[in-house]
Amino acid sequence: MKLKEKLVKKIGPMREEVRSVIEKHGDKTISEVTVKQAYGGMRGVKCMVWEPSALDPMEGIRFRGYTIPEVREKLPKAPGGEEPLPEGIFYLLLIGEIPTEEDVKEITQEWQKRGELPQYIKDALRALPEDTHPMTQFSLGILCMQRESIFARRYREGLSKTEYWEPVFEDVMNLLAKLPHLAAFIYRKTYKNDEQIPPDPELDWAGNFAHMLGIEDDEFKELLRLYLVLHSDHEGGNVSAHSTHLVGSALSDPYYALSAGMNGLAGPLHGLANQEVIRWILKMKEELGGGVPTKEQISQYVWDTLNKGQVIPGYGHAVLRKTDPRYIAQREFALKHLPDDEIFKIVSLLYEVVPGILMEHGKAKNPWPNVDAHSGCLLLHYGLKEYDFYTVLFGVSRALGVLAALIWSRALGLPIERPKSVTTEWIKQQFEGS
Numbered sequence: 001m002k003l004k005e006k007l008v009k010k011i012g013p014m015r016e017e018v019r020s021v022i023e024k025h026g027d028k029t030i031s032e033v034t035v036k037q038a039y040g041g042m043r044g045v046k047c048m049v050w051e052p053s054a055l056d057p058m059e060g061i062r063f064r065g066y067t068i069p070e071v072r073e074k075l076p077k078a079p080g081g082e083e084p085l086p087e088g089i090f091y092l093l094l095i096g097e098i099p100t101e102e103d104v105k106e107i108t109q110e111w112q113k114r115g116e117l118p119q120y121i122k123d124a125l126r127a128l129p130e131d132t133h134p135m136t137q138f139s140l141g142i143l144c145m146q147r148e149s150i151f152a153r154r155y156r157e158g159l160s161k162t163e164y165w166e167p168v169f170e171d172v173m174n175l176l177a178k179l180p181h182l183a184a185f186i187y188r189k190t191y192k193n194d195e196q197i198p199p200d201p202e203l204d205w206a207g208n209f210a211h212m213l214g215i216e217d218d219e220f221k222e223l224l225r226l227y228l229v230l231h232s233d234h235e236g237g238n239v240s241a242h243s244t245h246l247v248g249s250a251l252s253d254p255y256y257a258l259s260a261g262m263n264g265l266a267g268p269l270h271g272l273a274n275q276e277v278i279r280w281i282l283k284m285k286e287e288l289g290g291g292v293p294t295k296e297q298i299s300q301y302v303w304d305t306l307n308k309g310q311v312i313p314g315y316g317h318a319v320l321r322k323t324d325p326r327y328i329a330q331r332e333f334a335l336k337h338l339p340d341d342e343i344f345k346i347v348s349l350l351y352e353v354v355p356g357i358l359m360e361h362g363k364a365k366n367p368w369p370n371v372d373a374h375s376g377c378l379l380l381h382y383g384l385k386e387y388d389f390y391t392v393l394f395g396v397s398r399a400l401g402v403l404a405a406l407i408w409s410r411a412l413g414l415p416i417e418r419p420k421s422v423t424t425e426w427i428k429q430q431f432e433g434s
């Protein structure tokens with residue numbers, strides 16, 4: 001595989017670069033940790049390395065140095081399409097270069113070959129109670145497949161540390177190939193009478209995913225391509241990325257590591273916020289009598305939510321301090337393809353109203369919308385109305401980034417993660433004496 005050959009060429013120089021950086025700068029300080037940070041979710045503490053992407057609070061995400069508009073422009077597209085192919089973002093995140101059409105085609109073909117879902121996964125998922133949340137099914141499906149891990153088998157047989165990355169790469173390629181099949185299986189099983197749609201070998205990764213979900217609209221295929229690119233990576237400190245990284249550091253294989261990451265993504269303060277946004281909007285719409293509410297009605301509803309001690313889903317961020325460029329990219333898509341959609345109009349009104357209210361409310365450090373404030377209205381427009389499923393789509397996309405990073409963690413020989421914890425008593429003793 002050309003992708004693997006390209007990766008091999010990158011690993012040697014990168015190992016050397018990291019070795020030299022540690023030798024030259026290893027004892028220098030990049031962060032100091034205050035007591036407040038230790039209690040406060042380690043916000044802003046720089047203590048891990050993540051190559052595929054970096055997040056600037058004001059500018060937003062850059063994938064290997066490229067902004068979202070640049071990625072949308074430069075990555076290869078499907079024939080006749082305008083949105084970037086997710087195969088391309090995987091290449092960029094892993095290799096650090098913009099792929100050619102041919103590079104992307106190779107990945108599409110490779111994932112088509114490896115995509116089939118083992119029967120035992122389907123049997124296991126069919127055995128679950130019907131109301132099992134799609135994210136639970138997704139995480140469980142990934143975990144069930146752990147027996148396929150080439151890394152786990154090769155490690156048991158005896159594997160040198162310098163070779164870890166290679167079976168991890170194979171596991172990652174197998175996993176990424178299978179995730180849309182797993183997600184579509186869960187969707188059709190849960191919401192469409194288990195009427196499964198066979199894959200179309202002519203289609204790209206996202207196009208085929210849309211097809212297996214049962215939504216053939218070409219515009220939806222474009223949306224899914226964009227969606228799967230936008231959600232792929234958001235540097236290393238977010239819960240899904242960090243938990244995948246942490247579990248992987250114990251040399252738990254990519255199946256264990258990704259399943260852990262997906263459990264983190266399933267939290268309402270993280271990826272589940274995308275379902276919460278639509279649930280909250282639909283409830284607001286219903287309570288206000290249907291249709292598009294007025295700005296005044298929306299303001300009141302936002303205040304009511306805050307006064308009940310709840311968060312406004314889709315707003316705020318632990319790092320960002322302005323509107324998420326992932327939100328802007330989705331808004332551009334909506335303005336182009338569905339400007340008259342009712343839910344899009346509500347999402348737009350919320351954008352006008354919520355930041356001011358959150359500023360007046362005075363708690364959230366970032367009053368601006370994040371990626372999750374917009375994604376649901378687009379999916380809903382094309383008929384994907386089962387919003388409990390939305391975080392699974394996020395998960396399929398997030399796997400691209402966290403698994404690219406996992407390959408690099410093993411290629412660079414990063415050790416098991418083990419930060420130091422302290423007790424409140426210890427902190428008091430440091431500053432107050434005994």
Ligand code: CMX
Pocket residue numbers: 043238268269270271272273306310311312313314315316317318319363364365366370371372
């Ligand atoms: N609505 C109401 N209050 C909010 C808020 C929001 N959208 N965002 C933050 N706040 C509150 C916090 O709950 C916190 O309150 P307390 O002091 O009572 O604990 C206070 O403002 C300060 O929080 P912060 O430092 O601004 O935000 P954090 O870094 O702690 O948390 C996040 C970030 C995203 C969890 C938070 O903004 C939030 O809960 N947003 C809503 C959920 C959401 O959209 N999550 C998706 C994020 C993107 C993703 O990961 O997918």
